[in-house]
Amino acid sequence: MSLLDKLKKIGHRETGIRDFCIQTIRFKKFLENARALLDLFADGREKVLGEYIFDRHYVVTLIDSVVDRLGRMVYDASVLVPESGEELYAAYDRHKLAARNLIGSTPSAADDAVDPEYRLLSDVLKWFQGTENTGNISVMEFMRQTFFHVIQGLESNDAMTRNQALFDKNGLHASDMGIYVIDLWKDALSPPSENRSIRDFNSIPLRHLFMDSGNGDLEKAGPKANQHTAAWVAAVSEYQLSLTTLKPNFRFRLETLASGYEPSDFIFIFAGPNAPLDKIIPDGFHVERTNYGQFAWSLSITAKTIEDTLMIIGRNLFDESVRRMQ
Amino acid sequence: MARSLEVLLLDDEPIVGRRLKPALDKIGCQVEVFENPKEAVARIDQKEFDIVVTDIRMEEMDGIAVLEHVQKKWPRTKVILITGYAKMDLAREAMGKGVFDFIAKPFRPDDLRRIIASAAEALGMPIDAASPNDETVAE
Numbered sequence: 001m002s003l004l005d006k007l008k009k010i011g012h013r014e015t016g017i018r019d020f021c022i023q024t025i026r027f028k029k030f031l032e033n034a035r036a037l038l039d040l041f042a043d044g045r046e047k048v049l050g051e052y053i054f055d056r057h058y059v060v061t062l063i064d065s066v067v068d069r070l071g072r073m074v075y076d077a078s079v080l081v082p083e084s085g086e087e088l089y090a091a092y093d094r095h096k097l098a099a100r101n102l103i104g105s106t107p108s109a110a111d112d113a114v115d116p117e118y119r120l121l122s123d124v125l126k127w128f129q130g131t132e133n134t135g136n137i138s139v140m141e142f143m144r145q146t147f148f149h150v151i152q153g154l155e156s157n158d159a160m161t162r163n164q165a166l167f168d169k170n171g172l173h174a175s176d177m178g179i180y181v182i183d184l185w186k187d188a189l190s191p192p193s194e195n196r197s198i199r200d201f202n203s204i205p206l207r208h209l210f211m212d213s214g215n216g217d218l219e220k221a222g223p224k225a226n227q228h229t230a231a232w233v234a235a236v237s238e239y240q241l242s243l244t245t246l247k248p249n250f251r252f253r254l255e256t257l258a259s260g261y262e263p264s265d266f267i268f269i270f271a272g273p274n275a276p277l278d279k280i281i282p283d284g285f286h287v288e289r290t291n292y293g294q295f296a297w298s299l300s301i302t303a304k305t306i307e308d309t310l311m312i313i314g315r316n317l318f319d320e321s322v323r324r325m326q
Numbered sequence: 327m328a329r330s331l332e333v334l335l336l337d338d339e340p341i342v343g344r345r346l347k348p349a350l351d352k353i354g355c356q357v358e359v360f361e362n363p364k365e366a367v368a369r370i371d372q373k374e375f376d377i378v379v380t381d382i383r384m385e386e387m388d389g390i391a392v393l394e395h396v397q398k399k400w401p402r403t404k405v406i407l408i409t410g411y412a413k414m415d416l417a418r419e420a421m422g423k424g425v426f427d428f429i430a431k432p433f434r435p436d437d438l439r440r441i442i443a444s445a446a447e448a449l450g451m452p453i454d455a456a457s458p459n460d461e462t463v464a465e
Contacts, residue, residue: 047432053346054432055339057410115341 023080030076030150034143037069041128041140048121059120060103066128066139067099077146081153088149091142098127098136330356331446331453332373336366336392337381337408346379349435350442353453363387367395374400377445379438382409382416382428390416393425404445406438 044062047054074092078085102124114122130138137145333355335343343359350357358375360366363386370378370392378396382389393405407420407428420428426448427441436455443455 051345052432052434053342053438055341055410058432115344117339117341 026076026079027150030073030080033069033073033076034147037066037073037139037143040066040069041125044121044125044128048118048125054117054121056117056120059117059124062121063099063103063124067096070095070139070142073143073146077150080150084149084153088146091137091145094136095139095142102127328451330354331377331442331449331451332375333357333442334360334366334370334375334378334380336360336363336379336384336389338362338384339381342381342408346435346438349439353439353442353455355442355453363392367392370396370399375403376449376451377404377406377426377442379406379408379442382407382420388416390420390423393420393423397424402449404449406441406445408433 040062046052047058071092074088077088102120105120105123126138128139130136130141331354333350335346335350335357336359337343338361340361343361347357347359358369360369363380363384366380367387378392380389380392389407389409393407396403396405404426405424407425409416409428409430426445429438429441439455443453446453
């Protein structure tokens with residue numbers, strides 16, 4: 001039974017539960033809309049590079065879709081962090097204006113060698129991703145800022161305390177949430193200068209996961225969690241895979257957004273060299289071992305399975321790690 | 327020596343003719359490009375093309391009307407419709423009216439070349455859809 005189902009059983013009359021349900025749904029939608037925007041960008045890039053035949057209608061539809069999804073993302077964000085709503089909507093209005101200007105723009109005759117449809121799509125991609133010459137922030141940068149607002153808002157002390165009290169009161173575990181946002185290290189190419197405290201993990205679900213491994217005691221769980229991060233296992237979908245070159249003493253950066261909403265047909269799992277990966281992953285995974293770690297991957301598997309697998313693997317590894325340290 | 331495949335290409339978006347004509351020339355088609363449906367229909371009245379490739383949505387005359395005109399005048403001619411992705415219902419209607427095939431924008435020239443090759447085969451005039459300059463096909 002999902003966390004939301006459990007909460008529904010408890011009842012919607014309690015304000016805290018109602019707020020938490022709304023936040024969870026909106027956060028899932030927020031991730032879904034962000035993912036849809038990234039897919040739109042990828043589609044535009046593919047078309048502009050791939051010698052496609054397309055018309056102006058395709059480009060205009062692409063712009064409309066971006067504006068629509070961006071609006072939904074801002075709405076989700078403003079529900080999650082109402083105090084940022086005004087600022088986010090003001091920025092969104094600027095992007096809507098930029099979109100209207102793009103649609104209404106007349107192709108210049110400066111470069112007759114390039115089809116006007118390709119030129120327009122190229123301008124749209126600049127709006128998505130920004131260029132060095134533009135003063136306005138790109139859609140992508142706006143998405144990053146919006147995400148930052150949401151994460152900061154959700155991780156405010158008040159929100160953490162409120163959610164933890166709600167969980168404690170109703171005997172719930174964060175691992176039931178089905179949303180995992182994991183960011184172990186910021187920079188894939190440089191190892192962290194020092195171990196990050198559990199308080200530094202910018203993810204409520206991850207913190208709760210660590211807390212679970214330490215029997216709910218945040219302070220006691222911290223050092224254990226820190227020692228364990230090098231062997232931490234994460235599963236990522238094809239699009240969120242962020243794993244670079246293997247080098248001696250290299251620490252992996254694993255980053256995943258597994259909302260449980262978007263189906264995925266490819267996942268990838270990394271584990272430390274001593275993790276009992278064979279025993280804890282579902283059938284159908286192909287496992288490779290290197291001196292620095294183990295890799296497993298599987299085709300045709302959904303994001304829900306990623307979350308379930310992540311939860312099982314995490315718990316197994318933490319349990320084992322805790323036993324070894326005792 | 328077998329004669330070339332005669333293709334009429336009609337789309338009111340200039341990019342289509344500009345990009346497709348060279349792609350079809352490469353596989354040995356004789357291509358005439360039109361942006362105005364009425365001019366295209368006038369040309370169809372004069373000449374029997376093997377294949378007519380037409381956009382489905384145009385201002386003066388839509389692709390379904392062009393299809394019906396071709397079928398009435400030259401029943402042997404194969405008609406291929408180009409459609410925007412939001413117009414699949416029209417494409418289905420066209421299938422019921424005997425269109426050979428349709429292709430949705432955005433598409434790659436190779437995608438259309440494959441359909442044209444298939445139409446050519448149906449006409450008993452098989453062609454190689456791979457461009458002689460296409461290195462990936464030459465492997």
